Amino acid sequence: MTTHRATFTVDLTPGEPVPGAAGRFELSKTWGGGAAGTSRGVMLTAGDPATGSASYVASELFEGTLDGREGTLALQQLGTMAGGDPELQYVIAPGSGTGELAGLTGTLLIGTIDEDGTHHVTIELD
Template sequence: MPETAAAFTIDLKPADPLLEATGRFDFTKDWTGGMTGTSTGLMLSAGDPSTGRAGYVALETFQGEIDGRAGTAVLQQFGTMTDETTLYYEFVPGSGTGELQGIKGKLKLDGHDVEVSYQL
């Protein structure tokens, strides 16, 4: 599976909650490196991050290039904070367009630095 390194900056804005006892955030990301472009998304969260116990889900639509291949793809995230933090971050199957059609793979975060493993 090919790999590429990328990084992003994020503009995260609180929005009106969609469900009781949850938080909602709208965001945009600017991507650089092997994944260049922008993405827009929505994050829902619950729990108490100040105590280290919370969770979130997010969907974002990326538009740009991955290693020079242009198109769009949707990314999904699922994260939990407990004694053991877990994070799943991957391309949504069937969401790729253009030269990213058929993309599948995972993203690994280290802060805002990302290792992207993908297959077309």
Template sequence: MSDNSTTAAFTIELQPGEALLDATGRFDFSKVWTGGMAGTSTGCMLSAGDPAAGKAGYVALELFQGSLDGLNGSVVLQQFGTMNGESTLYYEFAPGSGTAELAGISGSLEIDTSGGGHDVRIRYQLI
């Protein structure tokens, strides 16, 4: 098992969905990934709080289909984010969700939005 790292970027389209719980929001989304992680993903985000005031939290799951450093397959990404003055985001490959050449993948993703886009550093291992 070796540690691997690559970079990618994505564009995202968000569409509001019907809230599943009172006092929450829901968004369905699709992404196009380019770079070391290339393909498409679709997912669902649930949020709560007051994003306009900078105080909110969200969770999301998305199914990525494509390639990672030339390895083909699919994998589910899970996200956990909070805003409370500062933003934090945990973004990982869901354990046990990799298929084909991505079976056994684990790792995390870091997103940088400082340049106005979604630039991503991916660190992963394949068992």
């Protein structure tokens, strides 16, 4: 297993509603550190975060470099919160890599989030 550290900032723009989802957002991220590039995707939400019970799914396409290797990867997220306790699964979609990133699989772990919205991430490649 190989580990890389990266950061990203995210911009969310409300999108057209989707049946069965409380909200739909277009997302764009700017990545730095061990993963440098951009990603774009869609997030669907459900539940009521104000009550401590909610969830989201997101799919995004990263384009850039990971540890100096260039290509694209699809990233998928599933976040849930029940009773205020968050849980997150954030993975590289198997078979999604192109270029020098072809064949990569792994997980992403979000560590801290700075006040300015910068997310600190650990990427663990299988």
